[in-house]
Amino acid sequence: MSRLSIAPALAALFLLCACGSRNGYWDYPVANATSYGLKNGVALVDDADHRVMMVTALDDQQVQTRTFAIGHNAASTTTSPDGTHLFVLSTGDWPRRTSKDEFPSLTVIDASTFDFHPARYEMTEPLANLAVDPLGRWAVAYAGAAATTSFVQNANEIVVFDLSTPGATPVSRTIRSYGGTPQELIFTPKLQLPTGQRRLLIIETNIDITFVDLDDMSQPEVTIPLTSGTSAQQVTPAGVVVDGFDPTNPLDARIALRANDNTNVFTWLLGPSSDPSQEYTPVLNVIPVGGVPSDIAFVRTGGGASPLLRVAALVPTKSNAVLADPDTAITTPVALPAPYSNLSLVTTMVAGDMNMAPSAAATDVAMLWNGGPSSATGVAFWVLTVDQPYRSIQSVPVQQPIETVHDVGGSLYQDLKVLEMQNGSGFFVLDLKSRTASPLETMSRASILIAPDGNRLWAFAHGGVDLAKVDFSNLNPVPVRTEPPIESVYDVARPTAGRSLIAIHKLGTLGATIFDALNPDTATSRRVTALLLEGP
């Protein structure tokens, strides 16, 4: 056989072998890849390839990418509120058929620095939902409302991950159930319980709530049904707030809850227990507020020598608010100029404003507005006095119903709020101190991104090519454009100081356009394509 006759055969054999060993990830589309903004970059989660690509912005609108493996079959992905960590909860190859099939797992990528440290926590059972501690210590996986992940699933199992010990074995716990399953999980700050400061995990189910001591998982959890045995009416939690951080007061921890279709506010004082095996006794108060409350908050009210703790409840159906004393159940109704449904405390943001802050320095100030499908317009400021509630409301006219209220982070412009309109015609920048609302109009429905440093906002049309930076110092819009349609935008830090805006395009294997976030200019922007066009 001549060399000429052997070469094609070898080539054919090589190609045959090459085709046979081709990795499967080449065959999966990347259309389902999703992006998440972090403090120091953008995470592209490519579930088909079981990887996360971290995109870091560099000077001169360059980017750098690094890839990290994640568990198979990502079920839930989220970031920490401060943007320093990415969490990917995977159901693994379930049920496992071979020893190579993966167990369910949680992958955490520490993005607090540009080094990006991953950690993997293996689980024994797949769960579909993840709740992340705002303070960064804990993460909890739970079944929640998602589809069942296995043939038989314990819907009341939670798996607690201690993020302070990367890779540590998580703690599994099944909470007591009266028919409900966990729907929402809330991590409290350190609460002053009779036995000391503790962080609690509050689990809202369809019909009750459960408290779990995160600092001592050996403690029994406390479950409180919300439906009395004498009534068939189901009470479903709709929101929980907590209070009580005074280390000098062992009777300081309180929890308040509102429910769907229930006109009461439920409060609990976590008081001392006569049973030494129990850390506390929840003392219940059911306080009628005259209508279904749409929002609640613990507030400090003035009117006396020391501030008084109250639960403020908004009752839109009555166009009023109710201040409820959680200890005595005594209520004080406060008439409002409109049926406001949302409440945010803005006390620290209006501090020093003599028109707003009352003489008692510790008195809270709340901003009221209507979020969601409501025809009511405007916002109002409520100075939480008890003695003169009729004088405590000041409204600010805003011409359109509000869809969303965005907080402004950072240190310079905390006294601003960005109000996103329901009709998408624009937004208002609300100055809490001057009580002015500056309108900014858009040609089409715009999405809003507040830069994490709190100095600017970005408005962009989802699926469009228009993008604008609005600096909070002067509210002057700086328009820029991209060539492909924008899927999402992220304002991220660069390793060498400065900030970049990364606009993600969902074309092919994902692309991005990078702008200097402080001085955006279409002319100096740079576009990168096919970010995911490589194997893991």
Added chain:
Amino acid sequence: MKVESDYQSPVATGQFVWTANPTSGRVAYIDAKSFAVQTAPAGDGPTYLAAVPDPSGTSETAIVINVRSHDSTLLRHDSATGVTTTAQYPSTADANSWAISPKGRWAIAWTDATKVMNPDPTQGFQEMKVLDINPPPNVPPLLPGTVVVGYRPSELAFSSDETRAFAVTQDGITVIDLSGSAPIVTKNFPLYAPTANDLTAPDAAASDTAASDAAAPDAALPDSAVPEGATAEGAAADAAAEDSSSDASAPEDATVDAGAAEGSVIIQGSAPSGMPDVSFTTDGAYALVRQSGIPAITIVSLKDGSTTRVDLPSSPTDLALAPDGTFAVAVLRDLSTVVILPLPGIVNDPSSFRMKQIPGQTIGRAIVAEDATKQQVNVLLFTTVGNVDGMTVFTLQPTESIRNITLYAPVLAVFPTSDAKNAIVLHNLIPGPNTSAKGAYSIVPISSSLPATIVSSKAPLTAVALDPSGSRALITMSDDMAIFEVDVVQMQSRAPTPYMLASPPTAVGIAAAADMGFVAQNYTDGRITFIDLTATDAGAARTITGFELGARVVQGEGGTP
């Protein structure tokens, strides 16, 4: 919208406050220290609760009548184990009251006819159920027994050794023997000593009484016939209205409500009447009987039923027994005179009483306040009829003296403290152009010459509870609309601290072992406000609402650390 509470008035047993929910069939009990709420199952319709003393001090016990299942449930919380057990006992078909013996051995479920609205004349309520709930150690409990007493019992008492019980009925005093193998009715004693010319003896016939009443309507009018705040004219009318047929410590037109929290008095607008005023000596040896319009006191020996008639110069309008049982006081309003009857000496010598005139004062009621430790004995004399703004302290020990105290509104009721140093006086306000107050009370020092302190309120007063130590009082007020309040009075400073309430108060009491006052309120899911009596600020109140929910708190079994 008017909200009716599912819960009945509570009772306190040291550290726990118990309240029954007839709707759910459960009894909630609240730890007044930790505020933990628990419930225990009772029968169908648990309604009438009573606290049961536990001489051993190892448990806290209450008993409840289940009105729909016609039985009763004993609930016992073991202080050491924290476990609450229940036991079912029979009851009677229409029982609405409990009588508990002093040491807690016996509980008698009975029907207080005065609590039944418009009973049929054929309803005698004569059946009682006697329960041996705390037999002595190593003594098996007697089986529950049914006893039948006289027509329409109105009061029940025990001898101090718990071997006999006495039911005051319209037929006389029925004696129940508890010393045998089963409770049994042994005797029935008449309430009056027969005299040849006593034609108006009430036990002669009920119709006679009616005829007599018709002839002298003022004298025969029940207390409730005198409207609150009305000014009766004439001594006879005053005397009739003053006439108190209930507990001597209760006001003439206020009744002790069996449903009230233990140690408290619910103030009502009317009082039951038609029954004689019967007081039992603490040792159970004698019953003293006063009947409206009859110028005598009858003393019934509970040993043999013999009666002694003590003729007085005028009809007494009140009869009060000293707490130590050594004497009784009768008030002759017509003569502004107090009669001191020594006990038991008056039985052997019916003329051995002593009369003391209180010159210049109108008196119709008497309450004996004793401080045994200091041998201080005061008789508080006052009238609840007419526009009389004052009261008199007649001190018997250590030195006899009379002191008239100026008040600034007419008296409705007087509540002396257990240490006999002070009294809370509720006032009967007469509406007029010069007053906007809806109620008022005075804090009256009775062992010192300090002036009384009057406190006005924006709502009518509804109930009073006194601290067993005598240092504090709780007074509730409500207009049933918007003003709901309780005042905590520190006797030493005579300064009230007001606490607002979230709903109308229905009962007030004190959980002594926890040093907590409590105010039950009219709220559908149950509501009680606890007030720390040791605190000095107004932030010491804590309200618990939703007993059924609160009791459903479940502690899990813990997890892997």
